[in-house]
Amino acid sequence: xxxxxxxxxxxxxxxxxxxxxxxxxxxxxxxxxxxxxxxxxxxxxxxxxxxxxxxxxxxxxxxxxxxxxxxxxxxxxxxxxxxxxxxxxxxxxxxxxxxxxxxxxxxxxxxxxxxxxxxxxxxxxxxxxxxxxxxxxxxxxxxxxxxxxxxxxxxxxxxxxxxxxxxxxxxxxxxxxxxxxxxxxxxxxxxxxxxxxxxxxxxxxxxxxxxxxxxxxxxxxxxxxxxxxxxxxxxxxxxxxxxxxxxxxxxxxxxxxxxxxxxxxxxxxxxxxxxxxxxxxxxxxxxxxxxxxxxxxxxxxxxxxxxxxxxxxxxxxxxxxxxxxxxxxxxxxxxxxxxxxxxxxxxxxxxxxxxxxxxxxxxxxxxxxxxxxxxxxxxxxxxxxxxxxxxxxxxxxxxxxxxxxxxxxxxxxxxxxxxx
Amino acid sequence: xxxxxxxxxxxxxxxxxxxxxxxxxxxxxxxxxxxxxxxxxxxxxxxxxxxxxxxxxxxxxxxxxxxxxxxxxxxxxxxxxxxxxxxxxxxxxxxxxxxxxxxxxxxxxxxxxxxxxxxxxxxxxxxxxxxxxxxxxxxxxxxxxxxxxxxxxxxxxxxxxxxxxxxxxxxxxxxxxxxxxxxxxxxxxxxxxxxxxxxxxxxxxxxxxxxxxxxxxxxxxxxxxxxxxxxxxxxxxxxxxxxxxxxxxxxxxxxxxxxxxxxxxxxxxxxxxxxxxxxxxxxxxxxxxxxxxxxxxxxxxxxxxxxxxxxxxxxxxxxxxxxxxxxxxxxxxxxxxxxxxxxxxxxxxxxxxxxxxxxxxxxxxxxxxxxxxxxxxxxxxxxxxxxxxxxxxxxxxxxxxxxxxxxxxxxxxxxxxxxxxxxxxxxxxxxxxxxxxxxxxxxxxxxxxxxxxxxxxxxxxxxxxxxxxxxxxxxxxxxxxxxxxxxxxxxxxxxxxxxxxxxxxxxxxxxxxxxxxxxxxxxxxxxxxxxxxxxxxxxxxxxxxxxxxxxxxxxx
Numbered sequence: 001x002x003x004x005x006x007x008x009x010x011x012x013x014x015x016x017x018x019x020x021x022x023x024x025x026x027x028x029x030x031x032x033x034x035x036x037x038x039x040x041x042x043x044x045x046x047x048x049x050x051x052x053x054x055x056x057x058x059x060x061x062x063x064x065x066x067x068x069x070x071x072x073x074x075x076x077x078x079x080x081x082x083x084x085x086x087x088x089x090x091x092x093x094x095x096x097x098x099x100x101x102x103x104x105x106x107x108x109x110x111x112x113x114x115x116x117x118x119x120x121x122x123x124x125x126x127x128x129x130x131x132x133x134x135x136x137x138x139x140x141x142x143x144x145x146x147x148x149x150x151x152x153x154x155x156x157x158x159x160x161x162x163x164x165x166x167x168x169x170x171x172x173x174x175x176x177x178x179x180x181x182x183x184x185x186x187x188x189x190x191x192x193x194x195x196x197x198x199x200x201x202x203x204x205x206x207x208x209x210x211x212x213x214x215x216x217x218x219x220x221x222x223x224x225x226x227x228x229x230x231x232x233x234x235x236x237x238x239x240x241x242x243x244x245x246x247x248x249x250x251x252x253x254x255x256x257x258x259x260x261x262x263x264x265x266x267x268x269x270x271x272x273x274x275x276x277x278x279x280x281x282x283x284x285x286x287x288x289x290x291x292x293x294x295x296x297x298x299x300x301x302x303x304x305x306x307x308x309x310x311x312x313x314x315x316x317x318x319x320x321x322x323x324x325x326x327x328x329x330x331x332x333x334x335x336x337x338x339x340x341x342x343x344x345x346x347x348x349x350x351x352x353x354x355x356x357x358x359x360x361x362x363x364x365x366x367x368x369x370x371x372x373x374x375x376x377x378x379x380x381x382x383x384x385x386x387x388x389x390x391x392x393x394x395x396x397x398x399x400x401x402x403x404x405x406x407x408x409x410x411x412x413x414x415x416x417x418x419x420x
Numbered sequence: 421x422x423x424x425x426x427x428x429x430x431x432x433x434x435x436x437x438x439x440x441x442x443x444x445x446x447x448x449x450x451x452x453x454x455x456x457x458x459x460x461x462x463x464x465x466x467x468x469x470x471x472x473x474x475x476x477x478x479x480x481x482x483x484x485x486x487x488x489x490x491x492x493x494x495x496x497x498x499x500x501x502x503x504x505x506x507x508x509x510x511x512x513x514x515x516x517x518x519x520x521x522x523x524x525x526x527x528x529x530x531x532x533x534x535x536x537x538x539x540x541x542x543x544x545x546x547x548x549x550x551x552x553x554x555x556x557x558x559x560x561x562x563x564x565x566x567x568x569x570x571x572x573x574x575x576x577x578x579x580x581x582x583x584x585x586x587x588x589x590x591x592x593x594x595x596x597x598x599x600x601x602x603x604x605x606x607x608x609x610x611x612x613x614x615x616x617x618x619x620x621x622x623x624x625x626x627x628x629x630x631x632x633x634x635x636x637x638x639x640x641x642x643x644x645x646x647x648x649x650x651x652x653x654x655x656x657x658x659x660x661x662x663x664x665x666x667x668x669x670x671x672x673x674x675x676x677x678x679x680x681x682x683x684x685x686x687x688x689x690x691x692x693x694x695x696x697x698x699x700x701x702x703x704x705x706x707x708x709x710x711x712x713x714x715x716x717x718x719x720x721x722x723x724x725x726x727x728x729x730x731x732x733x734x735x736x737x738x739x740x741x742x743x744x745x746x747x748x749x750x751x752x753x754x755x756x757x758x759x760x761x762x763x764x765x766x767x768x769x770x771x772x773x774x775x776x777x778x779x780x781x782x783x784x785x786x787x788x789x790x791x792x793x794x795x796x797x798x799x800x801x802x803x804x805x806x807x808x809x810x811x812x813x814x815x816x817x818x819x820x821x822x823x824x825x826x827x828x829x830x831x832x833x834x835x836x837x838x839x840x841x842x843x844x845x846x847x848x849x850x851x852x853x854x855x856x857x858x859x860x861x862x863x864x865x866x867x868x869x870x871x872x873x874x875x876x877x878x879x880x881x882x883x884x885x886x887x888x889x890x891x892x893x894x895x896x897x898x899x900x901x902x903x904x905x906x907x908x909x910x911x912x913x914x915x916x917x918x919x920x921x922x923x924x925x926x927x928x929x930x931x932x933x934x935x936x937x938x939x940x941x942x943x944x945x946x947x948x949x950x951x952x953x954x955x956x957x958x959x960x961x962x963x964x965x966x967x968x969x970x971x972x973x974x975x976x
Contacts, residue, residue: 029908056882056908057887163426224832236874239865
């Protein structure tokens with residue numbers, strides 16, 4: 001069976017309706033199947049690689065998945081037999097079985113649960129190189145890091161176009177609640193569990209930085225220009241974000257203060273280079289964590305899907321993950337009000353930050369961070385600013401109701417005393 | 421499948437939309453503290469190059485060499501000069517570059533070797549040596565007398581007597597660089613093996629140095645011969661067959677009509693430098709008129725769709741004036757080489773910023789024109805921060821001084837003692853490292869470096885500049901250079917004012933009636949295009965780049 005044969009409308013129209021299609025803001029000029037990879041004869045199964053071309057002349061590639069549940073079941077069998085064709089190979093040895101259902105509400109990938117035991121995550125947009133999720137899970141599993149869902153298999157493509165990871169198979173975490181839901185349902189209860197999350201995060205970073213012999217993971221000294229390059233990049237993002245800021249009362253706390261934000265960034269960047277750059281989670285926030293009785297599970301090591309795969313594999317300061325988590329506390333505090341109409345408990349965000357950070361700093365290998373609390377605070381603030389500026393841009397374009405959150409985040413950084 | 425391909429999507433035309441960056445390894449960054457730049461140092465600076473938006477690093481020759489011609493005198497094709505590191509350092513560097521999405525090409529001199537190369541040492545040792553016929557010998561130094569002498573400042577003949585060999589040997593460049601004999605099939609096969617060795621090490625291609633001179637024939641000027649093209653086609657076929665997605669960039673300092681021969685039917689070199697357009701950009705700026713650029717573009721033949729021009733403002737050599745008329749050359753010397761020390765051979769040995777008297781508007785305008793032309797821009801290290809030159813250093817070393825990273829000792833280039841450095845960094849008050857360095861410009865949002873990075877990013881958002889058609893627009897004002905680039909639905913209008921004064925220009929854009937020009941830097945929408953000529957006013961040495969957006973009604 002093949003997907004394109006079952007699509008009756010023009011491929012372009014079909015593609016743009018898919019949830020996982022990454023470039024919804026752009027107009028697709030044309031779409032076509034670049035390659036069909038037969039995987040099995042009886043029953044017939046193939047994977048197709050679709051190319052979307054844009055008017056400017058750029059393109060993106062996507063993996064089309066055979067239909068559910070039959071096609072997916074055939075695919076699952078290939079993990080068991082460790083099938084390898086000319087260009088697609090399955091690794092693992094354990095065939096996922098049981099009731100097949102797809103998980104809803106996903107953006108960039110498709111996940112299928114087998115018998116509530118295993119989950120197959122299919123990467124839809126494909127890019128050359130190993131997917132960081134596979135790379136990170138393999139690394140963490142072999143070093144006995146417990147706060148992850150066990151990797152049980154993967155499949156990849158090696159063809160004329162590129163080498164790429166197509167999907168991974170992983171233990172399914174069923175009986176657990178994700179950190180984001182917890183923050184909304186039981187914010188005070190969550191506060192008590194945040195130190196555990198901070199500790200797990202600190203350990204995760206320490207483990208990720210533990211193998212100097214593996215070039216993909218060996219911690220590195222930041223280059224002499226590292227901070228200046230980062231600051232210059234964020235400075236440009238701020239400039240661009242403020243360039244076409246709409247006239248809206250919601251933006252009042254930061255309106256016309258673009259230059260002030262940029263000056264603030266300059267001040268914060270006056271911090272000596274220090275710490276290490278390491279592989280890190282890359283898209284860390286409450287929604288990427290699950291709490292079960294045995295403790296926290298950290299999910300989704302794919303990095304930010306909007307960034308290129310190469311960018312996502314880059315080593316950076318572990319504080320970038322921490323900034324992501326702290327920003328999600330800010331979101332959670334406001335979401336309670338926006339989504340539930342219930343304000344978060346008084347001072348919740350500050351308490352959450354402290355609970356998480358204190359535990360993290362106690363658990364992480366200290367040489368990974370800049371020396372001294374002042375330097376840590378400044379670098380963290382730079383990363384938080386980077387996130388908040390990105391959020392501002394994103395929310396303005398996608399979720400106007402949420403704009404006050406990054407606005408408050410940016411305003412907050414403007415009001416913090418910067419010590420030298 | 422080699423490691424290199426793991427980081428790139430297969431795309432035989434990748435080089436057409438790439439930004440190239442030329443590096444003098446010795447001068448870039450000293451990672452070992454011995455006073456010379458090296459591969460370890462360069463690897464440390466990859467983040468900077470990635471940040472800048474560089475797609476391809478072009479390395480000057482890094483092979484073992486007596487360095488009597490900046491490394492273009494290769495003594496061993498199968499290694500690296502010990503000053504630069506080891507083969508392991510090279511492989512680690514290539515891998516680190518690929519991880520960042522940066523490809524690497526290197527200079528390869530096919531025409532000649534150093535006289536210290538063991539092939540030449542064997543060849544000269546006896547007329548019976550199996551390597552004798554790898555070089556070109558004669559008893560009659562009047563042979564091939566129609567071939568010009570290239571290094572007129574230092575050489576008097578293309579033949580040099582060798583006592584040991586008891587014969588004259590042929591050399592188109594310095595006398596210590598004997599030409600290989602491409603009539604000998606062993607030489608051709610040996611050179612293919614050299615290519616294979618480096619492609620296997622991960623290189624993404626070569627800049628083929630001095631390709632017009634491979635063969636000699638009586639009664640010709642010994643340049644651009646058919647035999648040369650036949651061999652280059654064989655090189656291309658070998659590379660395509662064994663190492664797909666690599667690039668061959670020809671250095672053929674010739675007129676466009678001759679250079680296009682190096683593209684063949686799209687089956688020879690992927691790229692070739694467009695030499696003649698370069699001095700004409702400088703000339704156009706001084707004369708405040710677009711004519712020199714328009715004329716040379718009009719003389720430039722179409723090239724096969726799978727080929728690309730390499731475009732540059734400055735490089736590691738002199739600003740060459742071989743491809744201009746005598747009159748034009750006099751004009752260029754008059755305007756750009758007021759001190760006779762600035763001249764060398766048929767050219768001017770200065771960097772971009774001093775040529776522009778440090779004028780920021782002029783530097784930006786030249787980059788804008790360069791980026792608007794059909795081809796892939798090749799930047800020269802240091803020009804992104806407006807580094808200067810040192811005309812008191814010999815040969816072309818004045819434009820190869822240490823990269824200025826910081827305002828610290830040695831410009832942050834090396835931790836070695838000053839006396840140990842391969843060349844002194846610039847220390848003059850205008851272009852010295854305390855005034856001009858990467859660190860300071862990174863911190864200054866309005867710096868040339870920060871501007872250029874944004875400009876590179878802008879160009880890369882639009883493959884039209886690398887892939888699209890090019891059409892110069894006739895204007896009512898000769899001081900304006902304007903062109904339209906089109907690829908698929910992307911239409912870009914570039915308008916440049918060459919004058920020192922503000923100018924108005926009327927452009928016939930009626931073809932785009934009903935559409936809107938959107939200025940590309942600030943995303944400002946300009947008035948709708950109508951049937952009448954479109955009026956633009958430009959600041960002195962100013963330019964506008966517009967995307968021509970479709971009418972809203974049309975789009976809906």
